[in-house]
Amino acid sequence: MTGTTTVVVVGGGYAGVMAANRLTSRDGVSVTLVNPRATFVERIRLHQLVGGSDDAVVAYSDVLAPAVRLTVDTVTRIDPAGRGVALAGGDNLDYDYLVYAVGSGSADPRVPGAARYAYPIAGLEEAARLRPVLDATPATAPVTVVGGGPTGIETAAELAEAGRPVTLVCGSVLGPYLHAGGRRAVARRLAALGVTVLAGPHASVTTVTADAVRLADGRELPSAVTIWTAGFGVPDLAARSGLRTDALGRLLTDETLTSVDDARIVAAGDSAAPSGLPLRMSCQAAIPLGARAADTVLSRLDGARPAPLQQLFAGQCLSLGRRGGTFQFAHRYDEAVPLHLAGRLAARLKEVVCRQTVSALADEAGKPGAYRLHRISGGPHRRELLRSRHGADVPATVARW
Structure with a gap:
């Protein structure tokens, strides 16, 4: 292929940065990364921003290849037919290929009072908004964290280690991903930190008020600050642009991460739903997906068939304050096994x-293509x-390129 190929990467998180960097390995490829903020966000440290032990940001100059043009703006619409994107600032960018890596954020809680009184922390601005609220709240005032997944567990531990009285409302189970042994290790650490853990069929939130949280069994918990970590959602950019998505809004792709609607659009990270079977939302998945998305584009530029998705998982690591943690090992297909590490060793590993x-x-960024x-x-x-879902070894769309 001759001439310059223009690639626009929408989203500057783990997947988007990996894809953008990797695309610069090819001469004649111009890469523009569009992101709404001028710094890279370490989402896996946002609980530390809330707790005051890290700012959770890195300069793009430290992680982005010099050849990538960074445009600080928000994409408001994709025009697949015209191969262009509209930006909130009024500009338009044309592309030959687009990498859709808009990531994920807080889900609509749909619990009365939660949107008004609870604080989500899935994004940098949300976590930063909570930090001064906590600073202004007496250290002895009760804090409630809603959500028993990794973000909820890590946030509860971080705040409890700082001396705050914390209740973690998990819903049905603490750490759904964890194996029983890993779950017990997390529960022991949280108990040692003084966290009250509420789990089980009645430990779901029905109402949030300015100073309390009500549960399904009628209990009312005093709560000076309520933090909401239950569930994630994705931006609706793909749906608004006329592209097919799954029920959550992730872009539907085949196993090469190519949109089922447009061979010029490739998705990566939390906003991708390959074959309708999305991977677990995590940086552990996002970075390899970003590399795979870039390779799909580069294969097409070579006139070659893109390779299908492969994904190796190691498990899930949780920080439980600065001096404790749990590393839950897993099968390579992302199912937890009995083996786990706990304590300071796990904290260091995290x-x-x-x-x-x-x-x-x-x-x-320094050596594109090395990953x-x-x-x-x-x-x-x-x-x-895939075979059980599609009745064949692979979906037919994998063969499309």
Whole structure:
């Protein structure tokens, strides 16, 4: 292919930065990254921003290849037919290929009072808005964290370690991903920090007020600050642009991460739903998906068939304050196994993981094309899921290129 190929990457998170960096490995490819803020957000550290131990941001100059043009703006609409995007600032960008990596954010809580009185922390601005609220709240005032997933657990532990009285309302179960042994280790650490954990069929929130949280069994918990971490949603940009999505709004793609509607649009990260079977929302998935999306574009530029998705998981690591943690090991297809690590060793491992995610992006920026983990097989499990869903080894759309 001759001439310059223009690629627009929408979203500057883990997936978008990896994709943008990798695309610069090819001469004749011009890459523009569009992101609503001028700094890279370490989403896996947002609970530390809330707790005051980290600012959760990194300069793009530290993780983005110099050849990538950063445009600080928001894409309001994609025009697949015209191959262009409209920006909130009024400009328009044309593209030959588009990488859709808009990520995820807080879900609409749909619980009376939650939108008004609870504080979500899925994004940088949300977490930053909560920080001064906590600073202005007496240290002895009760704090309620709603949501028993990784963000809720880590936030509850971070605040409790700082001396705040915290109640974690989990809904049905604490740490749904965790194996029983890992769940017990997390529960022990939270108990040692003084966190009150409420889980079970009646531990769901029905109402949030300015100073309390009401549960399904009628209990009312005093709450000076309520933090909402239950569930994630994705931006509706794809749907607004006439592209097909799954029920949550993730862009539907085939196994090469190509939109089922347009071969010029490739998705990566939390906003992608390959074959209607999206991966777990995590940076562990986002970075390899970003590399795979870039490789799909580069394969098309070579006139070659893009390789299908492969994804290897190691497990889930949780920080439980600055001095504790749990690392839950998993099958490579992302199902937890009995093995886990706990305590200070797990805390150190979590910190290593946080640093390595940034290092992986920085390394790709310095040597585009060097990343390789997305080529390691996650085993036959996904193919078996595809076969059971589609009645064949792979969906027909995988062959389209």
